Every structure is written in C-alpha cells, then in structure tokens.
Amino acid sequence: MQTLDELETEIKAVIIDALMLEDITVEEIRSEDALFVEGLGLDSIDALEIAMAIEERYGVSVDDDATENEKVFASVRTLAEFVIANRDQ
Numbered sequence: 694m695q696t697l698d699e700l701e702t703e704i705k706a707v708i709i710d711a712l713m714l715e716d717i718t719v720e721e722i723r724s725e726d727a728l729f730v731e732g733l734g735l736d737s738i739d740a741l742e743i744a745m746a747i748e749e750r751y752g753v754s755v756d757d758d759a760t761e762n763e764k765v766f767a768s769v770r771t772l773a774e775f776v777i778a779n780r781d782q
Contacts, residue, residue: 697770697773697774697777700773700776700777701724701769701770701773702719704747704769704772704773704776705719705722705724705769706719707743707746707747707750708722708728708733708743708746708769709722710746711742711743711745711746712735712739712742712743717733722769723769724768724769724770724773725768725769725770726768726769727767727768728743728766728767728768728769728772729766732768740762740766743766743772744766747772747776751776751780752780753775753776753779753780754779755775
C-alpha cells in the first residue's frame, strides 16, 4: 500500500507531466501549497488537465461539484487524500 507521502510525490510528477511544466521539479512543489491563484498559480484549464490525468492514472473520477472540487484541488495533499479515499471503489 502506498503512503500519503509517496502518493503526493507521484501526483506532483503527474501534474508536471500533464501540464508540461518544464521549469519546475517535484521537489519545488510543496504538498500543502495552494495549486491555484497563489502557490503554483494554476487556472481552471489546468484543473481539467489534472482531473483527466488523475482519472487516467488512478481510476478516480472528479465530480462536477464546484464546491467539492475546490476542496479536492486545494493542494497536492488534498488531491492525494481524495485519490486514497476514492481509489478501488
């Protein structure tokens, strides 16, 4: 079973690959930093790309609930917690 830290590292790599962020490394992304506005400064198009990559990689679907998605995509940590809670269901 994968630990939260291992999954966070993996998700950081997924984000970098999905968004083709060539000038950032896994080590530069802090798990608790915001993904949108401040932090990585991503936007809604980036969220769609990440959602598709997460769904493909982990088999979890993100709903169309904007309020819930704000929580899920708040940080790498919240994204990892979502994957853990919804994987293999």
